[in-house]
Amino acid sequence: MTRLAVADDSLFGLANLPYGAYSVPGAEPRIGTRYGDHVVDLALLLDDHVFARPTLNAFMAQGHDRWVAVRERLVEAVAGDVPDRAVHPAGAVTLHLPFEVADYVDFYASEHHASNLGRLFRPDSPEPLLPNWKHLPVGYHGRSASIVVSGTDIVRPAGQRKNPQDPAPLFGPSTKLDIEAELGFVVGTGNPMGEPIPVEDAEHHIFGVVLFNDWSARDIQAWEYVPLGPNLGKSFASTVSPWVVPLLALGPARVPTPTQEPAVLPYLALEEPWGLEIDVEVEWNGEVVSRPPYASMYWSPAQMLAHLTVNGAPTRTGDLFASGTISGPERDQRGAFIELTWGGREPVTVAGAQRTFLEDGDEVVLRASAPGSGGARIGFGEARGRILASKFIGTEG
Structure with missing residues (x-):
């Protein structure tokens, strides 16, 4: 486990926590969040398989109440102890189209x-x-x-x-x-x-x-x-x-x-x-x-x-x-x-x-x-x- 350090003036602090699709060499894309200079795997962080997918569509389809609940969990989770294997340097991952565009x-x-x-x-x-x-x-x-x-x-x-x-x-x-x-x-x-x-x-x-x-x-x-x-x-x-x-x-x-x-x-x-x-x-x-x-x-x-x-x-x-x-x-x-x-x-x-x-x-x-x-x-x-x-x-x- 690790405690992530993020600069106070980071544009990717706790106030943000955006969603994106990332991959590392030899692996399929998964959903993560950007926290400071880190990309954090959400399936591993939150123990939620909806994020072990290549796009956000399945999560988004769960609706507004679910988005609110996950965001509350996410803010608490990234500010605490994070599993080491869930953390990647932002510069070491490949970013992908984060959602499948319907129309x-x-x-x-x-x-x-x-x-x-x-x-x-x-x-x-x-x-x-x-x-x-x-x-x-x-x-x-x-x-x-x-x-x-x-x-x-x-x-x-x-x-x-x-x-x-x-x-x-x-x-x-x-x-x-x-x-x-x-x-x-x-x-x-x-x-x-x-x-x-x-x-x-x-x-x-x-x-x-x-x-x-x-x-x-x-x-x-x-x-x-x-x-x-x-x-x-x-x-x-x-x-x-x-x-x-x-x-x-x-x-x-x-x-x-x-x-x-x-x-x-x-x-x-x-x-x-x-x-x-x-x-x-x-x-x-x-x-x-x-x-x-x-x-x-x-x-x-x-x-x-x-x-x-x-x-x-x-x-x-x-x-x-x-x-x-x-x-x-x-x-x-x-x-x-x-x-x-x-x-x-x-x-x-x-x-x-x-x-x-x-x-x-x-x-x-x-x-x-x-x-x-x-x-x-x-x-x-x-x-x-x-x-x-x-x-x-x-x-x-």
Whole structure:
């Protein structure tokens, strides 16, 4: 047995205790928690075989009361004597996708981001937001199979694109590859078809939160998205962080959402709509270029989940819904490079070079932290990805 030492300022102290899937050489993935610089095996620590599995899905499916009970046990257990064979140095394990993704929906919840893109794409419009934007959380359905864990390389996608001066569309690798710094919300227990999740019950269905990078091919997206929205410009890859921070750990991070006017319809209305004070950081080739504040998001996680199911659509354990790009009012708070460089017209300096969109070999890392209990701060780890050259071989046109 051993007593684990953790620094007082660790982002992975008792206030956090996120869940993730890890493996050591020669063994299958299992569920652990990050405690300081240690990964602790939960099946061995808690003597619970639900954690001797490669994903969190079986545990999440047990429901909110079980999540509460396990967290209480976990806080007590890691602070006491821990079996030696349950402890691994964080740097000595391989981290995996922590849950099997069932379905995936991406929202568009930042008023600053939506307004910026409205100004970029519709410069002659009197209003940057479309008429529906403040009445419902706009979203699109994406591909769960292309969600990958941090550290996975991203192959530059190919597809159709058409610039205004082109007489016909071209086919080839994207030349405007971008990121979107977001949060992802993991559904622990879903709803049957035809039975929507009330907005006041959403937090009992949301298990936890991950960082989410929705890689975006802006040139492919611009040509394809009318009239049905994003498809190939988004579906090639999205990156999540390997640690799922429990929503139960984020109580101290709750803040009111921005004032929602006009008043939302009853199915979206909460007496006290809550957002989250989570500070995100975007690093491009080792240089921090943006710090998007999640507290500025217009639509709350509860409203997104309520809207997702209000038509009777079912959700399942492992469903993931993402917030959409997090952007604040200032330039250095924009969570996508299309905003940060204003469509490529205002380059930023990265490692001494003027840059607009992603080039082969570029690496982007998302990090985030939030207030935790007892005055601590809690971390989300990182969502890291490096761009590889396109595998498309041929000539354009």
